Amino acid sequence: MSADQPTVLLVEDEPAQREVLSYNLEAEGFRVACADNGEDALLLVEEEQPDVIVLDWMMPNLSGIEVCRRLKMRSQTRSVPIIMLSARSEEVDRVRGLETGADDYVVKPYSIVELMARVRAQLRRARPAAAGLRLEFDDIVLDAETHRVTRAGAPLKLGPTEFRLLSTFMEKPGRVWSRDQLLDRVWGRDIYVDTRTVDVHIGRLRKALTAHGGADPLRTVRGTGYALG
Amino acid sequence: MSADQPTVLLVEDEPAQREVLSYNLEAEGFRVACADNGEDALLLVEEEQPDVIVLDWMMPNLSGIEVCRRLKMRSQTRSVPIIMLSARSEEVDRVRGLETGADDYVVKPYSIVELMARVRAQLRRARPAAAGLRLEFDDIVLDAETHRVTRAGAPLKLGPTEFRLLSTFMEKPGRVWSRDQLLDRVWGRDIYVDTRTVDVHIGRLRKALTAHGGADPLRTVRGTGYALG
DNA sequence: TCAAACTGTAACACTCTTGTCACAAAAGCA
C-alpha cells in the first residue's frame, strides 16, 4: 500500500518455493509479506494491505482458491489483484481460478521472469487507491475510511455491494455507467454475473437511499445504464 | 466502434478455428470482422475500427506478434486491446507477448467460455476512454458523459436513437448526411431497416428539439438527406 | 450452531421505444 514501494503478499506453503519467489520479488524492488497457509494469508491481507497477492493453489487446510474466493467477496479486498499459482494445467481449473475472481493464473512450472512480468502487469493495472476519501453528493455523504454513508445526517444501511456501487457513482456524479462498466468496477473482472443483477442491486440501492425520505438520486439512462444525478 | 454493438477483429489463419471463434463471438452479440493474415489485419483495423482484437500468434508472413507490435506503435491503434492467441506455452513467448503490448494472452487449447470472458473483460476496460466529450451547436448542448442534452439551458427528453442521431449531427454541424449514412452510423452497419425510418426519427428529433420553443435546427436537403444548421 | 444478512437469478408486469404503414403535405418539373 506504500506509495513508492508496492507490497506483494506471497502465499505459498512450500518453503523452497517461497524462498525463491521472495528473493526475486525483493530483487525487483517490492516489499514482500509471506504466509505459508490460507488462514495467515487472510490475516496478513488486513494487516499489510498488499497491492498484489501471489497465491498458491494447493495448500493444506484452506486452499488458495478458497482464500481467493473469500477475498473477492469482501468489498475491502475485492480490488486487490490476485495471481493464482498452480501445478494443475487443465483448462477446468484455469477457468475455475478465473471464475473465482483471480486476476491472473500461472501454471507451474513457471519462469521467474514471467511471474515478475505478470506481477508488474497487475500492479500497473491496479486502480489508484481511493482510501480515506470522503465523497459528497447533494445531502449524501460517503466516508470511505469508516465505510459509512449518511443522508441528511441520518445513517444509511448499505450492503457491501450497494456501498461499492454508490462509491462508484459518487466518484463521478452525473456520469453514466453502463452495466458492464459497473460489473467491472463493482463486481470485479472475469466474474460471470448476469447484467440484470446490476438492475436488482440498483433497486436495492435506491430503496436504501430513499428509506428515510428524499428523492431517488439515481437516474436510469434507458438503453445505456445508470448515473447519479 | 458502433455505439451499441462492439466490433471484434479476429485474426486467425486456420479456417476451422476461425469458424468456431467467429460463430461464438457472434453468438455473444459482437460484430465480427475476420482476417486470415497479418497484412489484412492491419488494413482491417483502419477500416473497421474494432473495439478489441483477437490475434493468433502463428501466421504465415506477418506474425501475430509483429502485428501486435505495429499496432501498439501507432497512436491511433495503441489503445485497442489485443488478446493474443497461441499454441506455444513456453514461458519466453508468454512474456514476449505481454511485453510487446498484448493486453492478454491465451494459450491453446483454450476454452471458449474463458476466451469470451476475456474478450468481455477487455471491452469493459476499454470503453470509458471513448466517452467524455461535450458538443455544442447554437443553444444546444450535448454531454456524452452524462448523456444529457439541453437547449437554452432546459433539459431535453430524447430516446436512445434520437440521442445518437443528434450526436452524429452535432459532431459535424452543417454536414449533410444521407439516409444510408445515418443508418450506418446511428443504427449500425448491417441492420436492415427501411430508409424511411430515418425520416420518422428525424421528425421525432425535431419535435423534441422544439418542444420548449426555438427554431427547428435541422435542415432537409431534398433528394439527399439531412443536416444540422 | 443458529439466525440474520447478503447475493444472484428467474419471473412477471409494465413502460418506453421502435419500425412500418398509410395518407397528407410539400416540392420539383414540364
Place this chain on the structure above:
DNA sequence: TGCTTTTGTGACAAGAGTGTTACAGTTTGA
C-alpha cells in the same frame, strides 16, 4: 396548372428495456 416524386406525421403493434418481488443458496456474526 396538373402530375410525379419526395418528405412529414399520426397511429399502432411488436419488441426491448426496466422495476420489482420472491426465492434458494451462502456467508456473517453472535
